[in-house]
Amino acid sequence: MTWTVVLVAAVGCYLLKYAGLAAPAGLLDRPAVRRAVELVPAAMLAALVVVQALTDGRALVLDSRLVGLAAATVALLLRAPFLVVLLVAGGAAALAHTLT
């Protein structure tokens, strides 16, 4: 049963990806559609940031992830490269976890 779930979900996720790439080119010609699609990543990435940093299941949780996110924000403001941002976030969170 688990294999069925794994394979069905994997195929479904692939088809979702392919559907976007293979959709009729004209779909994006309407300015409203284009603007919406251009803005979707901003909305969803922001949602992923807060969901991954502040939630656990259906609960809002404040823990060392928030410390890591704050450290990452400082690193980004200082124009640190991506890898440095991640290392700073992970290091700060590990430190906060150890100290608390």
Place this chain on the structure above:
Amino acid sequence: MDSTEPVRAAVVRDCLGVGLAVGLYGAAFGAAGIAAGLGVAQTCALSLLMFTGASQFALVGVLGAGGAPLAAVASALMLGSRNTLYGLRLARPLGWRGLRRVVAAHGVIDETTAMALAAPTPATLRLAFTVTGTSLFVGWNLSTLAGALGSELLAFPAAQAALDAVVPAAFLALLWPRLRASRRDRTVALGGALIALALTPIVTPGLQVILAAAAVGLGWIGRAP
């Protein structure tokens, strides 16, 4: 070529950094798969065949919590639906057809889309997509295997805390260029974050990220940036 080579080198370097760094988080997924009761082969199959992190975590999360198989599939698909929107956005700039499009589709995910759209020139967009997708795929699958085989190593609380913080930091770093780009993006991002937080206690975990896309409606409010 003189002026484009440094640009291409910078794109390759940044995309390799993203791919390898985010790929490392596959270790956490490998551990999560085992913790949820999946086998090593099943856990690795998800990284190979599904290859979209949030959906993978959602699937093993629901299964691990004793959820119904249909609920597990549905949550993976709900989270995977944003890749359709990414594909719509990337279809024209990538401009690939046939077998190349069939292969490229597998790589249409958060990180590749963000890096491709952040590429400094149209010419480097395909390069950014390909380098990010390839390095992330290799890193994600190798580290999934490592995490599944050595899941007890990630049980160190401090290591787990570090890994847990790396994911939101990665999404913030991917969002950052958009926050700098325009006020419209900032408004929409703020709206998306608020919608997701407000819905978290109410909806199935994962669904709030999809519903947060409604914040694009804020892009029509007020003046252009």
